[in-house]
Amino acid sequence: MAERTLAEQLGSLPEGIEALAEEHKRNLADAVRDARRRQAAALAGAGDEALRFVPALLRPAIRKAVRL
């Protein structure tokens, strides 16, 4: 599947950014995508790991609140 372009990730771009060469817009799109993936990876790992720290009695309530 093709990676999302900069405009697809951010919406309408400022004129000066839109006017950049395609290779530079791709470079920016890659940097934004990598930052979003880092955040998603941190989030994906945190849910189950966090539950290990929660007292057993509270786990069902926490699962329900976070919808894990």
Next chain:
Amino acid sequence: MTPHDAEILKLASALKVPPQRFGYLRQVPLEDLRRFREQVTGVLFDAHLGVLQRMAAASKLLPSPLLARMAQLVFGPLLSARIAGLVDPARGVDIARRLPPAFLADVAAELDPRRASGITAGLPERVVSAVAEELVRREDWVTVARFVDHLPGSTIVASLEFIPDAALSHIAALLDDPARIAYLVSLLPDDHLGAIPGDLAG
């Protein structure tokens, strides 16, 4: 540092890449570059907002000491910073004061002070000073400038003693709001006034 270099440095810091990667952005009009950085920051902070909001809501069920431990051992600085903007400020302050300055400095580097202003304004002076000292030790002027842009004057004054004169011009160049440069100058003790060049101080 030119205004373009400052913008590129702030963008690179938000995306965790070396600023040299974005050298071609010097040809972009400054206002467009600033708007683009704000767009990027907004997208990063609004990503996964639903699940982060649910995590913040669930945190109400847990005691602060446990949350502080989880922040360090599970969530890490990035998620802690994202969640910080979503929890009740008093709760956020209670958690933050239990965390070591090095971890809080990591969180500060990931934080948008506008989204966590309740927490940053409520932190005890000793905590702010310790975090400022750590950020200065790291020479993380982008983060220091982001906080100078948004923190109340009393908090900035508490941190100024740790900032060397040589760094003040870097920090002034990195401020988003030009009016804050004059404000920063007004907070400086008389014997430090020369640290910010006249062309920045206005």
